[in-house]
Amino acid sequence: MELITILSTIILIATISTFILSIGAYILYKVRSRREQRQILSPVVNTQAELVTVKEADEWEELRRKSGRPSLSRVQGEGVLNEREKPEPKPVIKVEKVKTEKSMSPRFVKYNPQEIENAVGELKWK
Amino acid sequence: MLNLNYSNYEIIIVNDGSTDDTKAIAESMVGYHKGTVSQIKISLINKVNGGKSTALNAGIKYSDAEFVLCMDGDSQLSPDSLRFAVRHFKDAKIGAVAGNVKVVNRKKLLTDLQALEYIEGLNMARSAQSYLRAVNIIPGPIGLFRKKAIVDAGYYSRDTFAEDADLTLKILAADWNIYYEPRAISFTEAPSKLQQLLKQRYRWTRGIIQSIRKHKKLLINPTISFRNTAILWSMFYEALIWPTMNIAAHLFFIIAALFFGFSSLIIFWWIGLAILDFISALYCIITEKEESRLLPYTIVYRMFFILVIDICKAMSTIEEFLGIRMTWGKLERTGV
Known part of the structure:
Protein backbone atom coordinates (compact mmCIF):
# COMPACT_ATOMS: atom_id res chain seq x y z
CA MET A 1 0.00 0.00 0.00
CA GLU A 2 2.88 2.30 0.83
CA LEU A 3 4.48 1.57 -2.53
CA ILE A 4 1.32 2.70 -4.29
CA THR A 5 1.34 5.93 -2.32
CA ILE A 6 4.98 6.60 -3.20
CA LEU A 7 4.43 5.81 -6.87
CA SER A 8 1.28 7.92 -6.95
CA THR A 9 3.17 10.85 -5.51
CA ILE A 10 5.93 10.45 -8.12
CA ILE A 11 3.43 10.22 -10.97
CA LEU A 12 1.46 13.14 -9.60
CA ILE A 13 4.51 15.38 -9.34
CA ALA A 14 5.70 14.28 -12.79
CA THR A 15 2.27 14.96 -14.32
CA ILE A 16 2.00 18.40 -12.75
CA SER A 17 5.55 19.18 -13.88
CA THR A 18 4.69 18.03 -17.43
CA PHE A 19 1.65 20.30 -17.43
CA ILE A 20 3.70 23.28 -16.33
CA LEU A 21 6.53 22.42 -18.74
CA SER A 22 4.12 22.05 -21.67
CA ILE A 23 2.38 25.35 -21.06
CA GLY A 24 5.71 27.09 -20.41
CA ALA A 25 7.28 25.62 -23.56
CA TYR A 26 4.26 26.65 -25.60
CA ILE A 27 4.39 30.24 -24.31
CA LEU A 28 8.14 30.35 -24.98
CA TYR A 29 7.55 29.01 -28.48
CA LYS A 30 4.97 31.72 -29.16
CA VAL A 31 7.27 34.46 -27.86
CA ARG A 32 10.18 33.19 -29.98
CA SER A 33 8.11 32.73 -33.12
CA ARG A 34 6.75 36.26 -32.78
CA ARG A 35 10.31 37.58 -32.49
CA GLU A 36 11.41 35.49 -35.52
CA GLN A 37 8.43 36.73 -37.52
CA ARG A 38 9.49 40.32 -36.92
CA GLN A 39 13.02 39.54 -38.13
CA ILE A 40 11.81 37.71 -41.24
CA LEU A 41 9.86 40.72 -42.53
CA SER A 42 12.27 41.84 -45.23
CA PRO A 43 11.74 43.58 -48.59
CA VAL A 44 10.19 41.40 -51.29
CA VAL A 45 12.54 40.39 -54.09
CA ASN A 46 11.06 40.06 -57.56
CA THR A 47 12.74 36.89 -58.83
CA GLN A 48 11.98 34.82 -61.87
CA ALA A 49 11.54 31.09 -62.04
CA GLU A 50 13.63 28.95 -64.31
CA MET B 1 16.62 8.75 -55.11
CA LEU B 2 18.93 7.18 -57.68
CA ASN B 3 18.94 3.94 -55.70
CA LEU B 4 15.29 3.10 -56.26
CA ASN B 5 14.61 -0.38 -57.58
CA TYR B 6 12.44 0.90 -60.38
CA SER B 7 13.25 1.36 -64.02
CA ASN B 8 11.11 4.12 -65.42
CA TYR B 9 11.15 7.31 -63.42
CA GLU B 10 12.58 10.80 -63.47
CA ILE B 11 13.45 13.17 -60.66
CA ILE B 12 12.23 16.76 -60.55
CA ILE B 13 13.84 18.96 -57.92
CA VAL B 14 11.96 22.11 -57.00
CA ASN B 15 14.04 24.80 -55.39
CA ASP B 16 11.48 27.03 -53.71
CA GLY B 17 13.66 30.10 -53.36
CA SER B 18 16.22 28.55 -51.03
CA THR B 19 18.63 31.04 -49.55
CA ASP B 20 21.43 28.53 -48.97
CA ASP B 21 23.46 26.72 -51.65
CA THR B 22 20.60 24.39 -52.63
CA LYS B 23 20.40 25.95 -56.09
CA ALA B 24 24.05 25.38 -56.94
CA ILE B 25 24.02 21.82 -55.61
CA ALA B 26 20.80 20.99 -57.45
CA GLU B 27 22.07 22.50 -60.71
CA SER B 28 25.16 20.35 -60.54
CA MET B 29 22.88 17.31 -60.45
CA VAL B 30 20.79 18.14 -63.53
CA GLY B 31 21.21 15.64 -66.35
CA TYR B 32 21.16 11.88 -66.75
CA HIS B 33 22.53 9.76 -63.92
CA LYS B 34 23.08 6.06 -63.51
CA GLY B 35 20.29 4.58 -61.42
CA THR B 36 20.00 1.06 -60.03
CA VAL B 37 18.14 -0.19 -63.08
CA SER B 38 18.34 2.51 -65.74
CA GLN B 39 19.47 6.04 -66.57
CA ILE B 40 17.58 8.55 -64.46
CA LYS B 41 16.89 12.07 -65.67
CA ILE B 42 17.10 14.88 -63.12
CA SER B 43 15.54 18.26 -63.81
CA LEU B 44 15.40 21.34 -61.65
CA ILE B 45 12.85 24.07 -61.24
CA ASN B 46 14.17 27.17 -59.55
CA LYS B 47 11.36 29.40 -58.39
CA VAL B 48 10.72 32.27 -56.07
CA ASN B 49 9.69 31.22 -52.59
CA GLY B 50 5.97 30.65 -52.62
CA GLY B 51 5.44 27.89 -50.08
CA LYS B 52 5.47 24.13 -50.21
CA SER B 53 2.20 23.81 -52.09
CA THR B 54 3.37 26.02 -54.97
CA ALA B 55 6.64 24.12 -55.16
CA LEU B 56 4.85 20.77 -55.32
CA ASN B 57 2.38 22.06 -57.89
CA ALA B 58 5.21 23.37 -60.07
CA GLY B 59 6.84 19.92 -60.06
CA ILE B 60 3.57 18.08 -60.65
CA LYS B 61 2.58 20.33 -63.55
CA TYR B 62 5.97 20.02 -65.14
CA SER B 63 5.81 16.24 -64.98
CA ASP B 64 4.04 14.47 -67.81
CA ALA B 65 4.03 11.13 -66.01
CA GLU B 66 0.89 9.21 -65.10
CA PHE B 67 2.05 8.85 -61.49
CA VAL B 68 3.92 11.35 -59.35
CA LEU B 69 5.61 10.79 -56.04
CA CYS B 70 5.78 13.82 -53.77
CA MET B 71 8.29 13.95 -50.96
CA ASP B 72 10.01 16.46 -48.70
CA GLY B 73 13.54 17.75 -49.02
CA ASP B 74 14.52 16.24 -45.68
CA SER B 75 13.26 12.74 -46.48
CA GLN B 76 14.91 9.69 -47.99
CA LEU B 77 13.12 6.86 -49.75
CA SER B 78 13.91 3.21 -49.20
CA PRO B 79 15.03 1.46 -52.42
CA ASP B 80 11.83 -0.56 -52.79
CA SER B 81 9.39 2.18 -51.84
CA LEU B 82 8.34 3.09 -55.37
CA ARG B 83 8.05 -0.52 -56.51
CA PHE B 84 5.80 -1.46 -53.60
CA ALA B 85 3.65 1.64 -53.85
CA VAL B 86 3.08 1.82 -57.59
CA ARG B 87 1.57 -1.67 -57.96
CA HIS B 88 -1.61 -0.58 -56.14
CA PHE B 89 -2.52 1.56 -59.12
CA LYS B 90 -3.58 -1.64 -60.91
CA ASP B 91 -6.86 -0.84 -59.22
CA ALA B 92 -8.23 2.00 -61.34
CA LYS B 93 -10.06 3.47 -58.35
CA ILE B 94 -6.88 4.05 -56.36
CA GLY B 95 -5.98 7.72 -56.64
CA ALA B 96 -3.05 7.75 -54.24
CA VAL B 97 -0.89 5.55 -52.06
CA ALA B 98 0.33 6.78 -48.69
CA GLY B 99 3.73 5.56 -47.62
CA ASN B 100 5.19 4.63 -44.27
CA VAL B 101 7.15 7.42 -42.57
CA LYS B 102 9.93 6.52 -40.16
CA VAL B 103 12.10 8.74 -38.02
CA VAL B 104 15.72 8.58 -39.11
CA ASN B 105 17.45 10.72 -36.44
CA ARG B 106 16.87 8.51 -33.40
CA LYS B 107 18.92 7.86 -30.24
CA LYS B 108 17.58 10.97 -28.49
CA LEU B 109 14.68 10.89 -26.04
CA LEU B 110 12.49 13.25 -28.05
CA THR B 111 13.18 11.68 -31.44
CA ASP B 112 12.80 8.14 -30.05
CA LEU B 113 9.41 9.10 -28.64
CA GLN B 114 8.46 10.47 -32.04
CA ALA B 115 9.68 7.27 -33.68
CA LEU B 116 7.31 5.37 -31.39
CA GLU B 117 4.53 7.82 -32.15
CA TYR B 118 4.98 7.38 -35.91
CA ILE B 119 4.89 3.60 -35.57
CA GLU B 120 2.12 3.30 -33.02
CA GLY B 121 0.07 6.41 -33.52
CA LEU B 122 0.26 7.30 -37.18
CA ASN B 123 1.06 4.15 -39.13
CA MET B 124 -1.31 1.87 -37.23
CA ALA B 125 -4.17 4.30 -37.84
CA ARG B 126 -3.29 4.44 -41.53
CA SER B 127 -3.29 0.65 -41.76
CA ALA B 128 -6.81 0.62 -40.34
CA GLN B 129 -7.99 3.36 -42.69
CA SER B 130 -6.44 1.49 -45.58
CA TYR B 131 -9.01 -1.29 -45.17
CA LEU B 132 -11.62 1.29 -46.10
CA ARG B 133 -9.33 2.59 -48.87
CA ALA B 134 -9.67 5.95 -47.21
CA VAL B 135 -6.42 7.07 -45.62
CA ASN B 136 -7.11 10.55 -44.24
CA ILE B 137 -3.62 12.05 -44.55
CA ILE B 138 -1.09 11.18 -47.22
CA PRO B 139 2.13 12.13 -45.45
CA GLY B 140 4.37 14.82 -46.92
CA PRO B 141 7.53 12.66 -46.85
CA ILE B 142 6.01 10.03 -49.17
CA GLY B 143 2.84 10.13 -51.19
CA LEU B 144 2.43 8.51 -54.58
CA PHE B 145 -0.39 9.94 -56.66
CA ARG B 146 -2.16 9.17 -59.86
CA LYS B 147 -1.74 12.51 -61.57
CA LYS B 148 -5.37 12.48 -62.68
CA ALA B 149 -6.45 12.27 -59.04
CA ILE B 150 -4.43 15.40 -58.23
CA VAL B 151 -5.90 17.13 -61.25
CA ASP B 152 -9.43 16.11 -60.18
CA ALA B 153 -8.72 17.35 -56.68
CA GLY B 154 -7.41 20.70 -57.90
CA TYR B 155 -3.76 20.35 -56.93
CA TYR B 156 -2.27 21.42 -53.62
CA SER B 157 -3.92 24.50 -52.12
CA ARG B 158 -2.36 27.40 -50.31
CA ASP B 159 -5.29 28.09 -48.03
CA THR B 160 -4.38 25.62 -45.27
CA PHE B 161 -1.18 24.89 -43.37
CA ALA B 162 -1.61 21.14 -43.85
CA GLU B 163 -1.56 20.96 -47.63
CA ASP B 164 -1.14 17.17 -47.52
CA ALA B 165 -4.27 16.67 -45.38
CA ASP B 166 -6.21 19.08 -47.56
CA LEU B 167 -5.21 17.38 -50.81
CA THR B 168 -6.03 13.97 -49.32
CA LEU B 169 -9.52 15.13 -48.39
CA LYS B 170 -9.99 16.63 -51.83
CA ILE B 171 -8.93 13.37 -53.48
CA LEU B 172 -11.36 11.43 -51.28
CA ALA B 173 -14.08 13.97 -52.06
CA ALA B 174 -13.40 13.43 -55.77
CA ASP B 175 -14.34 9.78 -55.12
CA TRP B 176 -10.89 8.27 -55.42
CA ASN B 177 -9.62 5.60 -53.04
CA ILE B 178 -6.40 5.92 -51.05
CA TYR B 179 -4.32 3.00 -49.94
CA TYR B 180 -1.53 2.70 -47.37
CA GLU B 181 1.58 0.72 -48.27
CA PRO B 182 3.72 0.01 -45.19
CA ARG B 183 6.65 -1.23 -47.28
CA ALA B 184 6.96 2.08 -49.12
CA ILE B 185 9.19 3.65 -46.53
CA SER B 186 10.41 7.20 -46.27
CA PHE B 187 12.92 8.16 -43.60
CA THR B 188 12.39 11.64 -42.30
CA GLU B 189 14.16 13.91 -39.88
CA ALA B 190 12.08 14.57 -36.78
CA PRO B 191 12.47 17.73 -34.66
CA SER B 192 15.08 17.09 -32.00
CA LYS B 193 14.23 20.08 -29.81
CA LEU B 194 11.00 20.65 -27.93
CA GLN B 195 10.54 24.11 -29.44
CA GLN B 196 10.87 22.71 -32.96
CA LEU B 197 8.46 19.90 -32.16
CA LEU B 198 5.88 22.37 -30.85
CA LYS B 199 6.32 24.46 -33.98
CA GLN B 200 5.67 21.42 -36.15
CA ARG B 201 2.64 20.28 -34.16
CA TYR B 202 1.23 23.77 -34.02
CA ARG B 203 1.25 23.89 -37.81
CA TRP B 204 -0.13 20.36 -38.17
CA THR B 205 -3.00 21.02 -35.75
CA ARG B 206 -4.04 24.33 -37.23
CA GLY B 207 -3.62 22.97 -40.74
CA ILE B 208 -5.77 19.93 -40.03
CA ILE B 209 -8.50 22.05 -38.43
CA GLN B 210 -8.38 24.37 -41.45
CA SER B 211 -8.78 21.35 -43.74
CA ILE B 212 -11.70 20.01 -41.69
CA ARG B 213 -13.38 23.42 -41.76
CA LYS B 214 -12.81 23.63 -45.49
CA HIS B 215 -14.60 20.31 -45.96
CA LYS B 216 -17.25 20.83 -43.28
CA LYS B 217 -19.99 20.08 -45.78
CA LEU B 218 -18.78 16.47 -45.82
CA LEU B 219 -18.53 16.47 -42.05
CA ILE B 220 -22.17 17.37 -41.46
CA ASN B 221 -23.78 15.69 -44.44
CA PRO B 222 -23.23 11.91 -44.59
CA THR B 223 -25.54 11.60 -47.61
CA ILE B 224 -22.79 13.04 -49.84
CA SER B 225 -20.37 10.27 -48.88
CA PHE B 226 -20.74 8.28 -45.70
CA ARG B 227 -17.13 7.12 -45.92
CA ASN B 228 -15.80 10.66 -46.15
CA THR B 229 -18.03 11.79 -43.28
CA ALA B 230 -16.63 8.98 -41.12
CA ILE B 231 -13.08 9.92 -42.09
CA LEU B 232 -13.64 13.59 -41.29
CA TRP B 233 -15.20 12.73 -37.93
CA SER B 234 -12.20 10.57 -37.08
CA MET B 235 -9.94 13.54 -37.91
CA PHE B 236 -12.14 15.81 -35.85
CA TYR B 237 -11.99 13.37 -32.96
CA GLU B 238 -8.22 13.09 -33.19
CA ALA B 239 -7.63 16.83 -33.56
CA LEU B 240 -10.14 18.17 -31.06
CA ILE B 241 -12.00 15.65 -28.93
CA TRP B 242 -9.17 13.34 -27.95
CA PRO B 243 -6.71 16.05 -26.77
CA THR B 244 -9.49 17.71 -24.76
CA MET B 245 -10.42 14.38 -23.14
CA ASN B 246 -6.80 13.59 -22.35
CA ILE B 247 -6.13 16.96 -20.74
CA ALA B 248 -9.42 16.82 -18.83
CA ALA B 249 -8.61 13.33 -17.53
CA HIS B 250 -5.19 14.45 -16.33
CA LEU B 251 -6.67 17.50 -14.64
CA PHE B 252 -9.33 15.31 -13.02
CA PHE B 253 -6.73 12.98 -11.50
CA ILE B 254 -4.55 15.89 -10.34
CA ILE B 255 -7.51 17.62 -8.68
CA ALA B 256 -8.73 14.33 -7.18
CA ALA B 257 -5.28 13.77 -5.68
CA LEU B 258 -4.59 17.30 -4.48
CA PHE B 259 -7.99 18.35 -3.18
CA PHE B 260 -9.89 15.13 -2.41
CA GLY B 261 -7.08 12.83 -1.29
CA PHE B 262 -7.58 10.21 -4.05
CA SER B 263 -3.88 10.16 -4.77
CA SER B 264 -3.75 6.48 -5.77
CA LEU B 265 -6.19 6.98 -8.66
CA ILE B 266 -3.52 8.55 -10.84
CA ILE B 267 -1.19 5.57 -10.56
CA PHE B 268 -3.90 3.15 -11.75
CA TRP B 269 -4.71 5.52 -14.61
CA TRP B 270 -1.05 5.62 -15.60
CA ILE B 271 -0.61 1.82 -15.28
CA GLY B 272 -3.70 1.26 -17.43
CA LEU B 273 -2.45 3.58 -20.17
CA ALA B 274 1.09 2.20 -20.04
CA ILE B 275 -0.16 -1.40 -20.42
CA LEU B 276 -2.37 -0.48 -23.39
CA ASP B 277 0.48 1.41 -25.03
CA PHE B 278 2.93 -1.38 -24.33
CA ILE B 279 0.70 -3.95 -26.03
CA SER B 280 -0.02 -1.82 -29.08
CA ALA B 281 3.64 -0.76 -29.36
CA LEU B 282 4.73 -4.40 -29.10
CA TYR B 283 2.34 -5.37 -31.89
CA CYS B 284 3.51 -2.49 -34.12
CA ILE B 285 7.21 -3.13 -33.45
CA ILE B 286 6.81 -6.81 -34.35
CA THR B 287 4.76 -6.21 -37.48
CA GLU B 288 7.00 -3.39 -38.70
CA LYS B 289 10.21 -5.17 -37.67
CA GLU B 290 11.17 -2.09 -35.69
CA GLU B 291 13.71 -1.59 -32.92
CA SER B 292 12.64 -3.31 -29.70
CA ARG B 293 14.52 -0.74 -27.64
CA LEU B 294 11.61 1.64 -28.30
CA LEU B 295 9.32 -0.48 -26.09
CA PRO B 296 10.39 0.96 -22.69
CA TYR B 297 9.40 4.40 -23.93
CA THR B 298 5.75 3.35 -23.61
CA ILE B 299 6.12 4.04 -19.88
CA VAL B 300 6.43 7.76 -20.47
CA TYR B 301 4.80 7.95 -23.88
CA ARG B 302 1.11 8.49 -23.07
CA MET B 303 1.37 10.11 -19.72
CA PHE B 304 4.02 12.68 -20.58
CA PHE B 305 4.92 12.92 -24.29
CA ILE B 306 1.34 12.78 -25.53
CA LEU B 307 0.29 15.19 -22.79
CA VAL B 308 2.80 17.75 -24.09
CA ILE B 309 1.55 17.22 -27.64
CA ASP B 310 -2.09 17.43 -26.59
CA ILE B 311 -1.58 20.66 -24.67
CA CYS B 312 0.08 22.10 -27.78
CA LYS B 313 -2.86 20.85 -29.88
CA ALA B 314 -5.38 22.40 -27.50
CA MET B 315 -3.60 25.76 -27.49
CA SER B 316 -3.25 25.70 -31.30
CA THR B 317 -6.95 24.86 -31.64
CA ILE B 318 -7.89 27.83 -29.45
CA GLU B 319 -5.67 30.09 -31.56
CA GLU B 320 -7.19 28.73 -34.75
CA PHE B 321 -10.73 29.45 -33.57
CA LEU B 322 -9.65 32.90 -32.38
CA GLY B 323 -8.25 33.47 -35.87
CA ILE B 324 -4.75 34.39 -34.71
CA ARG B 325 -2.41 34.95 -37.66
CA MET B 326 0.18 32.26 -38.30
CA THR B 327 3.12 31.70 -40.62
CA TRP B 328 4.87 28.58 -41.86
CA GLY B 329 8.04 29.23 -39.89
CA LYS B 330 11.13 27.18 -40.54
CA LEU B 331 12.16 23.91 -38.95
CA GLU B 332 15.80 23.48 -38.13
CA ARG B 333 17.35 20.51 -39.93
CA THR B 334 20.60 18.93 -39.01
CA GLY B 335 20.85 16.88 -42.22
CA VAL B 336 21.10 13.40 -40.76
Missing part, protein backbone atom coordinates in the same frame (compact mmCIF):
# COMPACT_ATOMS: atom_id res chain seq x y z
CA LEU A 51 13.69 25.39 -65.47
CA VAL A 52 16.99 23.60 -65.69
CA THR A 53 16.86 20.36 -67.58
CA VAL A 54 18.58 18.30 -70.23
CA LYS A 55 17.60 18.42 -73.86
CA GLU A 56 15.77 15.24 -74.84
CA ALA A 57 15.71 14.52 -78.56
CA ASP A 58 16.13 16.50 -81.75
CA GLU A 59 12.99 15.14 -83.40
CA TRP A 60 10.98 16.53 -80.47
CA GLU A 61 12.42 19.92 -81.23
CA GLU A 62 11.23 19.52 -84.82
CA LEU A 63 7.73 18.53 -83.70
CA ARG A 64 7.71 21.33 -81.19
CA ARG A 65 8.38 23.85 -83.92
CA LYS A 66 5.65 22.35 -86.10
CA SER A 67 3.06 22.30 -83.33
CA GLY A 68 4.06 25.71 -82.07
CA ARG A 69 4.23 24.36 -78.54
CA PRO A 70 7.17 24.66 -76.23
CA SER A 71 8.00 20.96 -76.26
CA LEU A 72 6.33 17.80 -77.48
CA SER A 73 7.05 16.07 -74.22
CA ARG A 74 4.95 18.66 -72.46
CA VAL A 75 1.98 18.70 -74.80
CA GLN A 76 -0.01 16.13 -72.82
CA GLY A 77 0.68 17.74 -69.50
CA GLU A 78 -0.24 21.09 -70.86
CA GLY A 79 -3.64 19.82 -72.00
CA VAL A 80 -4.40 18.50 -68.56
CA LEU A 81 -3.20 21.71 -67.08
CA ASN A 82 -5.53 23.80 -69.20
CA GLU A 83 -8.48 21.64 -68.28
CA ARG A 84 -7.67 21.90 -64.59
CA GLU A 85 -7.30 25.58 -64.65
CA LYS A 86 -10.68 26.27 -66.24
CA PRO A 87 -12.48 26.89 -62.94
CA GLU A 88 -9.97 29.49 -61.87
CA PRO A 89 -8.87 31.51 -64.91
CA LYS A 90 -5.32 32.71 -64.68
CA PRO A 91 -2.63 34.40 -66.70
CA VAL A 92 -0.24 32.29 -68.72
CA ILE A 93 3.28 32.41 -67.43
CA LYS A 94 5.75 33.37 -70.08
CA VAL A 95 8.50 30.96 -70.92
CA GLU A 96 11.55 33.10 -71.21
CA LYS A 97 14.49 30.76 -71.04
CA VAL A 98 15.20 27.11 -70.49
CA LYS A 99 18.72 26.16 -69.64
CA THR A 100 19.75 22.91 -71.29
CA GLU A 101 22.96 21.01 -71.56
CA LYS A 102 23.38 21.45 -75.28
CA SER A 103 21.00 24.16 -76.40
CA MET A 104 18.36 26.51 -75.15
CA SER A 105 14.87 25.08 -75.54
CA PRO A 106 11.68 26.30 -73.85
CA ARG A 107 9.85 23.44 -72.18
CA PHE A 108 7.28 24.71 -69.77
CA VAL A 109 4.70 27.32 -70.39
CA LYS A 110 2.03 27.34 -67.78
CA TYR A 111 1.75 27.84 -64.14
CA ASN A 112 -1.11 27.94 -61.65
CA PRO A 113 -2.43 31.48 -61.53
CA GLN A 114 -3.76 31.18 -57.98
CA GLU A 115 -0.25 30.49 -56.87
CA ILE A 116 1.07 33.44 -58.77
CA GLU A 117 -1.32 35.70 -56.92
CA ASN A 118 -0.09 34.40 -53.63
CA ALA A 119 3.55 33.97 -54.44
CA VAL A 120 6.06 36.59 -53.46
CA GLY A 121 6.90 38.56 -56.57
CA GLU A 122 6.11 37.88 -60.16
CA LEU A 123 6.59 34.31 -61.33
CA LYS A 124 7.96 33.61 -64.76
CA TRP A 125 9.75 30.74 -66.38
CA LYS A 126 12.93 31.96 -67.87
